[in-house]
Amino acid sequence: MKQSQLFTKTKKESPADEASLNAELLIKAGFINKEMAGVYSYLPLGLRVIKKIENIIREEMNAIGGQEVVLTALQEKSTWEPTNQWDDNQVDVWFKTKLKNDTELGLAVTHEAAITRMMTSFIQSYRDLPKYVYQFQTKFRNEARAKSGIMRTREFVMKDLYSFSRNEEEHNIFYEKSKEAYKNIFKRVGIGHLTYITFASGGMFSKFSHEFQTITSTGEDTIFVDENKGIAINKEVYNDEVLGSLGIKKEDLVENKAVEVGNIFTLSTRFSDALGLKYKTEEGEEKAVFMGSYGIGPGRLMGTVVEVLSDDKGIIWPENIAPFKVHLLMLGGDDNVRKGAEDLYSKLNEKGIEVLFDDRSDTSAGEKFADSDLIGIPYRVVVSKRSLADGGYEVKKRIEEKGKIVSFDEFLNLLIA
């Protein structure tokens, strides 16, 4: 991608109506656009990051048997009535609307009931189970207060997986697999070292749910981390009885602020009972399907990465989710330099390496450097009179202070390593 063609550009000033670091940097660097409080559009750079995050999640969900679908954002009232969740007193974040004939509809807050109802058409026998179905789909939540940039929004894409199992034992096997998949996701996205599986309140049907909490001072939640065991306890379930049942000692725990980047939940038969999702066992007995739900918000994940990985100059993207792998800067516009830069650009493209080429001829070196630091692509390579005179390309990682001159092959090795 040539930067001269990119429709976004960076801003010098921070937005006045954003206090959070994630929104400030993402808006300045041109990754997102704020439409209104809690509603953000994704621009080319931001969308590339989101797609990479989604693909990592997709790979991990597929690896544990997930099958991807997309359900609708428009939902019928009757879908949510059996669990009493159409009631605004039960679910207070509904956006509701109407057909022309006054039929009430809701904009999807979540999809447990919708998918359970849908599955009644496809699951009748123990032979049809287990099934693991997921989607990346837009949720609408009429939050009383959107906040923290893209961390808590009114419209957002969520990866939600639903598991349909014959019984609790079968469910538990998948549930444990999902924990590992989630750990892989956060590791691959680049925040594994700060993310803890966290015991949280489980609602009516299980003692705990599990949250994945990433340590950051801007987090909404308070958790107590046992560093040695690599687990944490959400403050909401923190008491002596819980500590005892988990075999955790109070003195091993450190209190931290954290943001919930994922949540896995045993639903049991709440929805299958209410919506009639049943199957016949081998013995011909009718049983309710045993369910779980598993959520991650790619947008919030992106925001969390920015909160956790940045410096005073800008974002520092982990390689796996960076919008591009290489930021190629052309400094000075004489023919030799341009030729050298164009040449490197096409060679990298041939090798299948994603590169953002700052080919702007009317932009000063300082501005290009500043933009590059702000956008935060992992590798910066400079082609200039100086680098050409030095006989190579000047490569610097975003996290490094100083660059070095390398040949094309050396550069390639660096990128592939």
Place this chain on the structure above:
RNA sequence: CGGGGUGUAGUGUAACGGCUAACAUUCCUGUUUUGGGAACAGGCGACUCCGGGUUCGAAUCCCGGCGCCCCGACCA
């Protein structure tokens, strides 16, 4: 939803109740530049959030609405 704050060119800010609403940046024209947001010259861009009120006179004071930010509550 309670409390606090805030609203002025695309963006960030300034302006005692009083002159043509100022500065920077972005953008446009030209010249000159190209290793850390370059220099010079010229130019475009504002119904000061909306509606009322007070006043000879309102961006400025008052009332109402709306937007945005923060704290809290909420987070199925």
